[in-house]
Amino acid sequence: MLIQRSGQCVCGSVRYVCAGEPERVTICHCLWCQRRTGTAFGAEAVFQEQNVTFSGLAPASYRHTSDESGRWLxxxxxxxxxxxxxxxxxxxxxxxxxxxxxxxDPSFLNARHIKFRHVFTRTRRQWSDLTSEVEVYEPFSPPCRLDRRSRRPCPSLPRRPLGRPSPAPPWTPRRIRRARPHGRRLRRRRGPASPSRRRRPSPLPIRPR
Ligand SMILES: [Zn+2]
Ligand SMILES: [Zn+2]
Structure with missing residues (x-):
């Protein structure tokens, strides 16, 4: 028997069951998908029509004719x-x-197991991927940096956006070396010492007596 996966709308009036794995997931960046979804792209799991069964209220539909191809969607x-x-x-x-x-459970849609493809990327919105230019937050973005009562940073919120490079540490490797006790060398834990770090022969060789 084919694996079954269910889903529903926000209000729960329309439910569906899909049988089997999707043939692929298409992430479409075309302007039509941007308009119909109200966001940067449509992310659609593609099934044979007979493998999708609706229950509850029947979905409403709207037939759109493409300006470009003249065919309906x-x-x-x-x-x-x-x-x-x-x-x-x-x-x-x-x-x-x-x-x-x-x-x-949308987590089964994983690009390691299912073929994903992006199409119409010529109209992709620049802010639609996690570039370093876009701030990234795991939860919703914080409404404020300070808790209104305590005037302290909200503890449940990230202190910095995840998508930005971490700030320079307050210390530097140079300062760590300075903090070492004088006269002690750090031992390398793995591998042979590099040639530059090998102890040089003493400039004054000890004469045998
Ligand atoms: Zn609904
Ligand atoms: Zn599209």
Whole structure:
């Protein structure tokens, strides 16, 4: 029996079950996907249409005709809360997309096991990936740096964005070396000593008596 994975909309009125693994996950950066999702790209798990079964309220749909190709694409959404349920398209009959974020457990969509592909990256939004130019927070971004009552940094919030390089440490390797007691050399724990660090022969050889 094929593995089954379920999902639903925000309000829970529309539920679905997908049988088997998706053929791929397409991350589409086209302007149409940006508009229909209201964000930077659509992330769609691609299934054969007969492997997706809806229950609860039937999804509402809207048929859009492409200006470019003249062919239709039908988008689906919850009639109550408007959540996105992907689309079917005239160009590829028998295929249905399921938005990656609507699965009950979306963590199975892993690029190590499932083929992912990005398409229409020519219209990709510059801020849509985790570049070093964009601040990254694991939880939501902090509303303020200071707790209003205590005037101290909020302890539950990260002190600095994760996507930025960490600040220089307050100490430097040079200061560590200075802190070593005089006359003691650090022993290298692994591997032979490098030639530059080998003890040089004494300039005054000891004469045998
Ligand atoms: Zn809903
Ligand atoms: Zn698209």
């Amino acid at each position: 039908e988008i689906y959404f919850c009639p109550r809360c408007g959540s996105n349920f992907g689309f079917t398209l005239q160009a590829v009959p028998g295929v249905r997309t399921v938005p990656a974020g609507t699965f009950d």
